[in-house]
Amino acid sequence: MAVYTEVTDEELDTFIGSYDVGRLLSFKGIAEGVENSNFLVHTDKASYILTLYEKRVNPDDLPYFLNLLEHLAAKGLSCPTPVPSKDGKLLGKLAGRPAALVTFLEGMWVKRPRAGHCAELGRAMAELHLDGKDYDGYRKNALDVSGWRPLYEQCGARSDSVQPGLGDEISRELDHLEACWPSDLPSGVIHADLFPDNVFFLGDELSGLIDFYFACNDAFAYDVAICLNAWCFELDGSFNVTKAKALLKGYTAVRPLSDGEFRALPTLCRGAALRFLLTRLYDWLSVPEGALVTPKDPLEYLKKLRFHQAVESAEDYGLTQ
Structure with a gap:
């Protein structure tokens, strides 16, 4: 609780x-x-x-x-x-x-999102990005690429207690992402945590977005990448391209992606997967005895990361230019 x-x-x-x-x-x-x-x-x-x-x-x-x-x-x-x-x-x-x-917002979050829910999310996320363009506040993303290695170092050798070899695998991915992370993409206010439990629906209609306490200024397409990770994988770990296509179609109908965002999407998805792998890993290793909150499994995001590592183009997510 x-x-x-x-x-x-x-x-x-x-x-x-x-x-x-x-x-x-x-x-x-x-x-x-x-x-x-x-x-x-x-x-x-x-x-x-x-x-x-x-x-x-x-x-x-x-x-x-x-x-x-x-x-x-x-x-x-x-x-x-x-x-x-x-x-x-x-x-x-x-x-x-x-x-x-x-x-108080009326609605419930959907535990098993369908393609229609993903399309609704895509549209709402794009509207958020556009509506926030003239917001004069600024908050750096504390969990952007520059924050991942310090977080990993707090886990250190204990990472391998979760899965043998996990530490080396994360270290290699950090090396890759730090070397090629895009820095010139369209940016502004993003939610940065639009998981299904932060999106309310009344039936099939989206009724609201909640829990903005990771909101920050970063690349819009990074927010999209977070949602592809959070909404488009099934319980067995498989990627559902139909859901991804619906999410991306809903988003681009409101705010089209630039060529640079299209090219960067696979890298951004890898980064989003690593970010949640690291925060879940840290929480998994840091839960105090007697805590009432059960930490989420970090290995779920290791599987997602491995999927994105094999992606060659945004077209593999169902996005066409």
């Missing part, structure tokens, strides 16, 4: 009282998520999501995230909208943690 900080009834009642959202009726912890403590809050006016930002989130980044959500919502993108307190602040403090209240 992703509730790391417990909140007393009295603390919560005082916190909610600082907002013009009505009288508190109930609240409960939300089990999903791995970064922050989240609660579903019901008042006599509406429902909200309360997030307490844990130590893994840099408090200095919070204005970027919250102002971005305000900006995107004003553009018409369906995403949680921060609720200002009575004194106009988007960020407060609760139980010793920075905290924010955001609007």
Whole structure:
């Protein structure tokens, strides 16, 4: 369960009282998520999501995230909208943690996405990229190619305890990606974590994007690569080109890819696979005893990485120029 900080009834009642959202009726912890403590809050006016930002989130980044959500919502993108307190602040403090209240989005995430869901995602992601173009905030991607080797070095020789030879395989891939990572692609605000559980649907229609706490400024096509990894592989590890084609068609119908993005896509997909392999590996090796969160299997992304290593062109993902 992703509730790391417990909140007393009295603390919560005082916190909610600082907002013009009505009288508190109930609240409960939300089990999903791995970064922050989240609660579903019901008042006599509406429902909200309360997030307490844990130590893994840099408090200095919070204005970027919250102002971005305000900006995107004003553009018409369906995403949680921060609720200002009575004194106009988007960020407060609760139980010793920075905290924010955001609007509640109706919908559910899809555990087994179909091609139609992937197409909807592609369109929404492209709209996010376009809507964020005039956002004046900037946040470097802390987990871009320059951050992967330091993360790997924190795992060190322990990597081979997960699978023999894993350390050497990661080291070779780092050498390759550091040498050929593209630096001149169209860039701007990206979500950087659009996994299925961060995309809500009502039936087959996308109803909103959530959890922007990895959002940053980076290459748009890198966001696409993250989604190809997260949405287009089946449970047996096979790549579903029909889903990939739908995702890419949905995206390019709103924002066409440049020639440079087309050529770079296989490299970007390798990088996205390595990024999540490394963060999962770090978490796998760093879970404290008695923790309530089960870390995700890093080897899932090793299999995806090996698939992308054999890809020769973006056409292998179903994309045509």
